[in-house]
Amino acid sequence: MLEIHQFPCLSDNYGYLVHDPASGQTTCIDTPDADEYLNQAQTKGWTITHIWNTHWHPDHAGGNDAIKAATGCIVIAPAEVERIAKPDQVIAHGDTVSLGAFTADVIDVGGHTNGHIAFHIPEASVAFVGDAVFALGCGRMFEGTPEQFWASLERIKALPSQTMLYCAHEYTQANAKFAMHADPENSALADYAAEIERKRATGTPTVPTRLERELATNPFLRADNPALMAKWGGQTPIETFAALRAGKDNF
Ligand SMILES: [Zn+2]
Structure with missing residues (x-):
């Protein structure tokens, strides 16, 4: 069975170490803080x-070189990571990687x-989604377009609904406030937001989150929902997604 070790890193990142006991292999999911990963x-x-x-x-990816220097590990990354550290292996959509x-x-x-x-591991029902999607949110659109981002979210929506999404930040409490503003009639969202308040009051992580719940509550995954489209003035899911993203940026 795959073991996932989750720990806080930097101010609001989560670090993940994923371990396969049978082979003894362990992969870092991203590297926010090399020392913390090595210690953990x-x-x-x-x-x-x-x-x-x-x-x-x-x-x-900022800890890649230091972790590689300390362990001799293999760095597997999308080509864009070359901007800050040269990967050993470049991967893209449709590839597979093994642990x-x-x-x-x-x-x-x-x-x-x-x-x-x-990274989606079907056999373990987990996906490591970085800053693409968060509990009740999604990443800021720094480089892409609404068309591109919505197509990405549709790929996440299409994963098995029981998949646990391992997001890279604890942003959920702030995301919940915007989600309630975006979709105030959603009772499943209201229940979820109340649970998040209770969890954060005791410092309990709200990540990972199950896709099934996000499909019912996360406004960014619900930009194709008729009520959200009407409220946010989008004629299409892409327009609605763009309006929600801009709304969150200015919230
Ligand atoms: Zn990022």
Whole structure:
């Protein structure tokens, strides 16, 4: 069985180490903080063999070189990561990567950055989605277009609904406030927002989140919902997504 170790990093990132006990292989999902990753791996008694990057931002790939220098691990990343550290292997949509006997499908989720990818491991019902989608939110659209970002979110929406989404930040409380503003009639969202308040009051992580719940509550995944389209003035899901994204940016 795949083991996932989650820990806070920097101010609001989550670090993930994914370990396959059968092969002994361990991959870092992104590298916000090299020292923290090395310490956490040592505490778990795991040897880092790989780094899988989701996108090039320094709070995701900034620790690549230091972790590689310390462990000799293999860095597997989308081409855009070359901006800050040269990967050993460049991957893109449709590729697969292995951790022991587990296989991750590489999915294009561009929009936050153009080359952003996600790693979906069907056998474990998990997906590492970086800054493409968050609990009740999605990443800021720094490089992509609404068309591109919506197509990326549709690929995430199409994953099995029981998939656990491992997002890279604890942004959920702020996201919930905007989601309630965006979709005030949604009772499933109101319940979810109340649960988030309780969890954050005790410092409990709200990540990972199950896709099924996000499909019912996350306004950015629901830009094709007729009520949201009417409220946000979009004629199409892409227009509605763009209006929601701009609304959140200015909220
Ligand atoms: Zn980012």
